[in-house]
Amino acid sequence: MFKKIAxxxxxxxxxxxxxxxxxxxxxxxxxxAAADDSxxAAADDSxxAAADDSxxAAxxxxTVGAGNKIYFEVNPxxxxxxxxxxxxxxxxxxxxxxxxGSKKGNMKDEGGNKWSFDFDAKDIEIESGKQYGMIFTGDWxxxxxxxxxxxxxxxxxxxxxxxxxxxxxxxNKKSYYVKWxxxxxxxxxxxxCITSIGNIIGEALWSGTTYYDMLVNxxxxxGSDGLSNALKYNGKNAQQTLDDIAKQWGLSQDDxxxxxxxxxxxxxxxxxxxxxSASESSGSGSGGSSSSGGSSSSSSGSSSSSSSSKTSGTGSVTSGExxxxxxxxxxxxxxxxxxxxxARKRRED
Numbered sequence: 001m002f003k004k005i006a007x008x009x010x011x012x013x014x015x016x017x018x019x020x021x022x023x024x025x026x027x028x029x030x031x032x033a034a035a036d037d038s039x040x041a042a043a044d045d046s047x048x049a050a051a052d053d054s055x056x057a058a059x060x061x062x063t064v065g066a067g068n069k070i071y072f073e074v075n076p077x078x079x080x081x082x083x084x085x086x087x088x089x090x091x092x093x094x095x096x097x098x099x100x101g102s103k104k105g106n107m108k109d110e111g112g113n114k115w116s117f118d119f120d121a122k123d124i125e126i127e128s129g130k131q132y133g134m135i136f137t138g139d140w141x142x143x144x145x146x147x148x149x150x151x152x153x154x155x156x157x158x159x160x161x162x163x164x165x166x167x168x169x170x171x172n173k174k175s176y177y178v179k180w181x182x183x184x185x186x187x188x189x190x191x192x193c194i195t196s197i198g199n200i201i202g203e204a205l206w207s208g209t210t211y212y213d214m215l216v217n218x219x220x221x222x223g224s225d226g227l228s229n230a231l232k233y234n235g236k237n238a239q240q241t242l243d244d245i246a247k248q249w250g251l252s253q254d255d256x257x258x259x260x261x262x263x264x265x266x267x268x269x270x271x272x273x274x275x276x277s278a279s280e281s282s283g284s285g286s287g288g289s290s291s292s293g294g295s296s297s298s299s300s301g302s303s304s305s306s307s308s309s310k311t312s313g314t315g316s317v318t319s320g321e322x323x324x325x326x327x328x329x330x331x332x333x334x335x336x337x338x339x340x341x342x343a344r345k346r347r348e349d
Contacts, residue, residue: 068120070149071157072136074113078160078176082138085115089124092131092148092206097124101140114157126151131207133191134158136178144178145190148204153183165190169224171197171233194218198230198241200248211249212259218245220263227269238270246278253278 072085086105090096098105104122107115119126126132128151136158137143145165147158160176167173180188189204194214205211219227219242230241242256253276260269 067118067155068126069116069118069155070134070153071110071155072107072115072117073157073159073181074115074138075160075162076113078162079138079142082142084139085109086137086140087117088135088137090133091127092133097132105137126154135175143175145175145201146193147178147180147190148188148206149180149183150188153180153188156183157181165201166195166197166199168193168195168201171195171199194225194230194245196224196229197234198227198236198245199234200245211251212255215242215245215249215251215255216259216262219259219265219269239272239275242269242271243277246276250282251278252282253280255282 072087074085085107087098087107088096088100088105089098105117107117110116130150132149133146134149135143135146144158144160145168158178158180160178163177164174165177167175177190179185179190185204187204190202191204191206192200192202192211192214194200198218218225218230222228227238227241231238234241236244246252246256253273256271256276256278257273260266260271
């Protein structure tokens with residue numbers, strides 16, 4: 001009788017062992033398959049990424065940096081009844097290279113609502129690394145706001161977004177907001193400026209310029225771009241005007257007080273620190289580009305978290321197969337222990 005029981009148990013052990021081996025082999029195959037799938041996925045992702053990068057690079061190379069031309073794309077729903085698109089051009093801080101109304105600013109109709117301006121054909125030399133301001137117009141009537149440009153943006157295309165902003169020189173007029181299609185909008189965009197009545201427009205700072213510098217110049221100037229002119233038309237006093245500008249730019253009460261002194265207007269500007277609604281301490285005072293960069297970083301961080309979650313999920317599947325093998329192997333060991341126990345008991349009997 002014992003021999004039969006032992007034979008059955010031994011057979012069970014052999015079957016169990018075979019199952020363990022088969023399960024182990026299956027797990028190994030699954031691991032290899034998973035590795036292969038990962039490799040294929042990685043290869044596919046790399047191929048797609050490479051293709052995307054190539055496409056982007058090719059697109060950029062075919063426009064930006066090509067030749068010595070820039071382009072302007074007209075939206076026919078916005079600009080109507082004009083004959084020629086024209087360009088007004090000036091170096092930052094310098095005199096205009098193309099004066100307002102000059103035929104030298106006429107652009108060439110390329111068809112398809114696209115116009116070009118050839119610097120070589122117009123005999124205009126552009127200095128590398130120097131920033132310029134541009135305004136696009138329709139027959140020197142309808143116009144865009146100013147936009148920052150330099151030689152690295154050569155070949156790019158400007159276009160109207162459809163929005164309008166206050167004309168920085170004449171508050172009774174509106175200008176179409178303009179952007180470049182490919183250039184970095186944090187550097188090459190409508191420049192931040194204070195309009196003739198003290199409002200703020202634009203989004204990019206001129207190189208080497210700070211908000212504090214612009215506040216000093218605004219207080220100092222007695223012309224159409226200065227505080228004294230703004231107070232004639234904006235319905236606010238100096239206290240309100242300067243406080244509003246400071247709050248938008250993250251400047252403090254101390255900054256305003258210092259700017260008035262630096263502008264040489266101490267005692268001439270009716271502003272008091274004790275009545276100021278501006279912050280008591282300075283913010284960044286350097287513009288919105290750093291804040292935008294922070295948002296991008298946060299977005300990138302979210303992507304990383306998502307990727308980590310997917311990796312953890314894959315690991316949990318593998319650990320489940322391992323637990324099954326452990327229980328199966330434990331059962332076989334228990335059966336083997338039973339055989340040994342029965343054999344020892346038979347000898348004692």
